[in-house]
Amino acid sequence: MNYFPEEVIEHVFNFIASHRDRNSISLVCKSWHKIERFCRKKVFIGNCYAINPERLIRRFPCLKSLTLKGKPHFADFNLVPYEWGGFVHPWIEALSSSHVGLEELRLKRMVVTDESLDLLSRSFPNFKSLVLVSCEGFTTDGLASIASNCRHLRELDLQENEIDDHRGQWLNCFPDSCTTLTSLNFACLKGETNVAALERLVARSPNLKTLKLNRAVPLDALARLMSCAPQLVDLGVGSYENEPDPESFRKLMAAIQKCSSLRSLSGFLEAAPLCLPAFYPVCQNLISLNLSYAAEIRGNHLIKLIQLCKRLQRLWILDSIGDKGLVVVAATCKELQELRVFPSDLHGEEDNNNAAVTEVGLVAISAGCPKLHSILYFCKQMTNAALITVAKNCPNFIRFRLCILEPHKPDHITSQSLDEGFGAIVQACKGLRRLSVSGLLNDQVFLYIGMYAEELEMLSIAFAGETDKGMLYVLNGCKKLRKLEIRDSPFGNAALLADVHKYETMRSLWMSSCEVTLGGCKRLAQNSPRLNVEIINESESNRMERNEEDERDKVDKLYLYRTVVGTRKDAPPYVRIL
């Protein structure tokens, strides 16, 4: 069947990087399957319980890079209890004992321990890159192991993890011989930082392109760091609360002006806006700006900064920017591709938050930024008219996530539901892959989604829908659906059970505070050996009444996912796998 020798085919395969394409190649024929598995270097596993490490290693013995995702997405919002699962240790153990030459490990929403990090650091002599996103369970001691033992470390990227900061000297643990760092991000660490050790480390890392500091790195240190790393491309500023003295400010400006490669700026965790002008010289080159943690930077200071960022492609901001600020963004950032507007009032201080954004800002952005393809927008109100306009202006959306802060809120002008607005979005945006809906919604919106969202892979639903029909429209219509997550919506057994085989074409389904019952879940699990159906019930009374369970009891949280390795053994007592 092969017209070329295996080496040639393998050589061709090596140009194919995307794991989806690789998966497709391996399905062509047995010969290609075999060739492909031996030359696969990077493996992506979207659900760590869909497969086990032993089978992974058997199939891909030459793997160098592994990406693993653990907990379901709603774990980000505290809907998944602690200790549910997603432990990385068994994976590291298996990889370690199998002598896989692991070089890169990327984890998302997993439980990582210091023990795991230590084992990782000792097992793979060529280990180069560790990226942890939204993980938990480890401390700075684990980081010390990585620093000490990974002789060729290039990348240590910690994004939004809950790390117990023992205020130790992990930065000191990088040996003097370590000069290979290209990326260091410890912005999420809460404790003190050994600034002197950091400066020495940066000074001996000529290839350092990404540096993201935590709160504890003060202004004068920043200036010194930037002076010895003018090659930086991506900078996360720590904090500086007090107004800088003129000398510090001058030094900072001088250092920044040398950073002609700087393209991405973030951090400003506690920032006195008066320091911002020091960054003006680099604004014209910025393609990415993340001010979503910079609550102090608002009003005119913010506007002035944005007006200089004409090449911005990615902007993450707080809603304190207001509609007026978004109008400025729309007028300035013509290259904008991705926008995220986060809510600033997360603690319910303002019942009537005047600074929050509305449909006005969204429409302005859609009109001004023709290249926009991804949006995450938290707002206090929306209208169908606005959504219809946005759909017309931006038919290229790949990701559209709209979160109206008040559940069930209707169109604030017509008081109607927002079905028509979202319907317009899915109809116009033929390439839409990810959608989050909110506000007052009936079943109609799901009819539209089922009909038009042909490329949709992930759908998030909260406080929406009327009857089972809503969920059925989606399950029947969206052929490429991979992840469906639903909370507080009136979908029940009829929808859940209508097409059980559908779930084997998807990665996972999450339903919490819906109408599905224990009986429904049991029926689902009965004929689905390749699905794990997990019921998460934390309340005491449910545990005790296990003997007299009522099939009509509504299930608190249902999480089901396809798997080829059956029931997992590491679930806590309050998780029942049917």
Added chain:
Amino acid sequence: MAYEKKVNELNLKDTELCLGLPGRTEEIKEEQEVSCVKSNNKRQFEETRDEEESTPPTKTQIVGWPPVRSYRKNNSVSYVKVSMDGAPYLRKIDLKTYKNYPELLKALENMFKFTVGEYSEREGYKGSGFVPTYEDKDGDWMLVGDVPWDMFSSSCKRLRIMKGSDAPTLDASL
């Protein structure tokens, strides 16, 4: 449907001590309600609501809403109002700027010109007649200092410094 928050008035009635289960028992039955785990060690100043009153949850009381990563929630700036009994106006402070209770209390003392007395787990604050209290996520009024700092700073919604004879002690009604 508007979710109104009723808890904003500082009613002296709110500080009456009564025996009763911590938390609002009638609201736990509602589907969309808060389901945070109640600590049994809460030292409280307010009784649970009457059975008749059913306050719908505000958007900030629904678990996991708005859908923002807990990391982001824990790291956002949170200004809380601080009131002192008898003071003509309130102040606002950002809890994130303090790393522990001593720092916070010192700042409050400076702001309102008072001293707060000795804290003990058994008896609360003794010696000055000023008692720092706070309203937590569940709407209960608690004594400042009982729980670990991190837990306090992420659940504190407002502060109130109770003064002198207005500040009831726990002994009074038990």
